[in-house]
Amino acid sequence: MTIAVYARNTKENHSDYLKQLLTLSEKEKFKVIVYKPYLDYVNTSFSITFNSNTFSNSEELIAKADYVISLGGDGTMLETLEFVRKSGIPVLGVNTGRLGFLATVYKDDFEKAIQLLTKEKFTLDKRELIELDSATTCFNEVNYALNEFTIHKKESGAMINIDTYIDGIFLNSYFADGLIVSTPTGSTAYSLSCGGPIMVPDSDNFIITPIAPHNLNVRPIVISNNKTVSFKVSGRNDSFNVSLDSRTKTIKNEPELTIRKADFRFNMVNLEGQHFFETLRNKLLWGIDKRQ
Numbered sequence: 001m002t003i004a005v006y007a008r009n010t011k012e013n014h015s016d017y018l019k020q021l022l023t024l025s026e027k028e029k030f031k032v033i034v035y036k037p038y039l040d041y042v043n044t045s046f047s048i049t050f051n052s053n054t055f056s057n058s059e060e061l062i063a064k065a066d067y068v069i070s071l072g073g074d075g076t077m078l079e080t081l082e083f084v085r086k087s088g089i090p091v092l093g094v095n096t097g098r099l100g101f102l103a104t105v106y107k108d109d110f111e112k113a114i115q116l117l118t119k120e121k122f123t124l125d126k127r128e129l130i131e132l133d134s135a136t137t138c139f140n141e142v143n144y145a146l147n148e149f150t151i152h153k154k155e156s157g158a159m160i161n162i163d164t165y166i167d168g169i170f171l172n173s174y175f176a177d178g179l180i181v182s183t184p185t186g187s188t189a190y191s192l193s194c195g196g197p198i199m200v201p202d203s204d205n206f207i208i209t210p211i212a213p214h215n216l217n218v219r220p221i222v223i224s225n226n227k228t229v230s231f232k233v234s235g236r237n238d239s240f241n242v243s244l245d246s247r248t249k250t251i252k253n254e255p256e257l258t259i260r261k262a263d264f265r266f267n268m269v270n271l272e273g274q275h276f277f278e279t280l281r282n283k284l285l286w287g288i289d290k291r292q
Helices: 015-028 036-045 058-064 074-084 107-118 276-284
Strands: 002-007 031-035 053-055 067-072 091-095 122-127 130-132 148-152 160-166 169-176 178-182 205-211 221-224 229-234 239-244 247-252 257-261 266-271
Touching: 002 015, 002 036, 002 058, 002 074, 002 107, 015 031, 015 036, 015 107, 031 036, 036 053, 053 058, 058 074, 067 074, 067 107, 074 091, 091 107, 107 266, 130 148, 130 239, 160 178, 169 178, 169 205
Parallel strands: 002 031, 002 067, 031 053, 067 091, 091 266
Antiparallel strands: 122 266, 130 257, 148 178, 148 239, 160 169, 160 229, 178 205, 205 221, 229 257, 239 247
């Protein structure tokens, strides 16, 4: 068994995590490979020398890893999608950041989580993805997202107009700062902050949520993710921003953008004893009475 570690170069992802993991690897007889920029950062910043095999790109990770550990917050977890791609390699999120709807393992439970992983005491939470039509090549081969697809105005001033179609049937012209199409996974992310509903991960839906619409009676809508959603964007400027999760590109006003459900899924490790409802209660402080 080989476990890959991906993390950003931040002080929260300190050397203790690698120390615990490498110590456990000797005891439990599994291999570890570490994202090279992160390993270099730890060795330099914490005046310590860890000797470990590394990976630097998607091809190296897919060829070597059985599992991936994401150290950080939800943003770090989303970045692992660029490395595992369509391989199906399961990802375990360890939350060294703040909120963490995807990175659900608390940092104090890190060692216990690794033991459960190596003993295969988990289930796979297979999350649906959004795919942008491959005709739009600005995202190259990673033209899919776990949380959301977003259209957003480029400038800080004028709003944009987004004509939206479901399976070719006209839905609405959104005159707004932008538009979010979210998966159930992304329902607790950007869409939620714009007034969208929370969906359980296996809902098989998309959520279309306007960003600061000009008409206040325009509300989020939930549709089946078996539908194809297309857009025609216009405005005062000849370009606008398109995002897949945290990756953003500026594109010209093309004739049409199309999204649909991807034909593969992102495998999240759901350790024994974890459940989405528990995560909701804990992260959103449901049922907690803060009154004095």
